[in-house]
Every structure is written in C-alpha cells, then in structure tokens.
C-alpha cells in the first residue's frame with residue numbers, strides 16, 4: 001500500500017468534503033453551505049482588523065487576508081472559505097489606475113473606450129501577485145479539510161467597470177462599445193479572459209480547491225448578446241483551468257434567461273440568484289451540472305421562523321438535484337445580523353443530514 005504523507009491525507013479529507021462532493025454531484029452527508037461575500041462586510045471582527053487600512057491595501061497583506069478569510073469559517077461553520085480579495089485586484093496588480101471607494105465600489109481613473117486605451121491591460125504573471133500565493137499558503141495550512149474557493153471577475157463584469165469607469169446601473173458605455181465596435185469589444189474581453197485565467201491559475205496552484213467566476217452584471221444582456229459577445233471570453237477562462245480538475249462555479253445576478261448559456265460556457269456548477277427556483281433552474285441548465293443558491297439575501301432580515309421557512313423552500317426545490325451547494329442568491333448585505341447567518345448554516349446542516 002502507498003504511504004500517505006500528512007499533506008496527502010489532508011488533501012484527501014478536503015477532496016472528500018461535502019462542498020467538493022456536491023460540486024462533483026456525488027452523495028453528501030449534508031448539503032454544504034457557504035455565502036457569497038461571507039468574508040468582511042457584516043462581521044464586527046472584520047471591521048476591527050480592517051480599521052484604517054484601505055480595501056485594496058488589505059488585499060495585499062497575506063496575514064490579514066488569511067485572518068479575514070478564516071473569520072466566517074470560525075464563526076458560522078460554513079463548508080467552504082472564499083479567498084478575501086476583490087474582482088479588481090488583478091487589474092490593480094498589472095498597473096491599471098483604480099481604487100475601491102468605500103460605499104461606492106471600484107473606480108477607474110482612465111476608462112477604456114478606445115483601442116489606444118487597451119494598452120492599459122498587459123498580461124498578468126504570478127510575480128504580479130506574490131501576496132496571493134503567500135496568503136493561500138497560510139490559509140491551506142489553517143483550513144484543514146475545509147476547501148478554499150478562489151475567484152475572479154468574469155470578462156464582462158470587469159469590462160463594465162473598466163469602460164464605465166465605476167459602478168453603473170445601465171452599463172450604457174459598455175453596451176455602446178459592444179454594439180458600435182464589436183472588434184475592439186472582442187479584443188478587450190479576450191485580453192481580460194487571459195488576465196482572469198492567469199489569476200485563477202495562481203490561486204489553484206497555490207492551493208485553492210475550487211474557483212468561482214463572478215459575472216455579477218451580465219444579467220443586463222439578452223441571450224443573443226451573451227452568446228455572441230460574452231460567452232467566447234468566459235469559455236476561454238473555463239477552458240484555461242479545466243485540466244486542474246477543480247470545480248468551476250459560474251455566477252451572475254438576474255441571469256434567469258442566461259442560465260443555460262452560462263452552463264455551456266464551461267462551468268461545473270451554475271450559481272442561481274433568488275428569482276428562479278432551483279428546480280426550474282435545473283431544467284434551464286440541463287443535466288451534468290450542480291447548482292448553487294439561492295436564498296434572497298434580504299430574507300435574512302426577517303424573523304428566524306420566516307428565514308427557516310424560506311430556506312426550506314430552497315431545499316425543497318433542490319430536492320431532485322444531483323448536486324446542490326446552498327448559498328444566497330447574491331452577496332451577504334452589509335447590515336445583516338451575523339447570528340442570522342450562523343443559524344441558517346445550522347438549519348441547513350440539521351435539516352439535510354443523511
């Protein structure tokens with residue numbers, strides 16, 4: 001028999017965790033739970049360690065990243081950790097002049113609107129993000145069998161910040177570029193796909209056990225636009241990390257009409273917001289993929305009984321699925337009571353124990 005090193009044993013325990021098993025559509029001891037935006041925001045211990053440190057700077061300090069990533073695992077007993085960072089970190093790392101303004105979001109100094117502006121985007125190498133490799137090394141040592149999810153922004157959502165210059169309700173500059181100059185648009189998304197793929201590879205090689213591609217704002221598009229102008233770039237990202245064999249999760253908001261195409265782009269797990277029940281989402285996505293979701297994050301402001309009734313609805317809709325990862329339909333809202341999240345994890349675990 002083959003002798004297993006402690007590191008090998010630990011990898012096996014992680015591999016067999018409920019979260020990774022659900023992603024692979026294998027039987028699970030209980031439905032695994034984690035929350036988008038679980039690190040930061042609602043936690044007092046997060047606000048304490050972040051005091052006086054700007055968001056982007058905090059993403060570049062490995063010990064701080066490790067501590068913030070671990071906080072929700074300790075407090076809530078979630079089944080996976082998500083790496084503490086932001087979708088604009090790889091862009092900052094290659095020299096794009098941007099900042100994250102508190103209460104606003106990412107703001108870009110010189111928006112990308114012409115071919116000449118593309119010069120702001122060069123390829124990303126592991127040397128651009130040494131703090132990511134270091135932080136993930138610290139984390140995998142601390143996490144034991146709990147898997148770490150790496151993530152990146154998808155090409156469309158990154159392009160939206162770069163073209164608009166900041167957060168946008170209507171994405172008008174982004175759509176104007178996409179419709180007026182399809183060639184420049186395709187080149188922009190292709191370049192972002194390479195940067196995103198390189199950033200995900202750094203995280204996987206450092207020890208991330210799964211990755212999530214956040215295409216948060218792509219629900220603004222029609223299916224035809226998605227297929228023509230976005231899917232090729234997102235598919236390139238998924239293909240680039242396919243050989244690692246780690247589950248690839250694909251998530252966006254308001255993507256009810258895009259779920260099938262988002263699966264087609266190459267995901268193993270499709271994230272669903274709260275607008276489409278999971279049984280209907282499964283019909284739209286088709287066989288061979290797990291689903292993640294989808295409790296409305298605003299529900300957490302209701303009474304415990306109401307939260308549990310709504311969580312029950314999610315679990316009932318997911319009952320026929322091959323693989324289900326319980327999550328919110330979007331990120332934890334900043335003023336959420338952390339105890340409501342802890343109770344929800346407990347509820348899902350006890351009511352799905354097999």
Ligand code: CP3
Nearest residue numbers: 036037038039040055085086087102103104105214216331
């Ligand atoms: O999920 C996690 O717990 C890990 C951390 C994480 C952050 N951003 C930390 C953060 C993740 C996964 C993200 C992803 C992200 N960032 C997305 C995709 C997810 C989604 O919500 O759809 C998007 C669109 C962004 C861009 C962005 N960055 C926004 C919209 C904001 C919020 C602005 C605000 O202050 O309300 C940020 C800033 C940000 N990213 C904060 C955190 C903890 C707040 C900054 C602070 O605390 O000073």
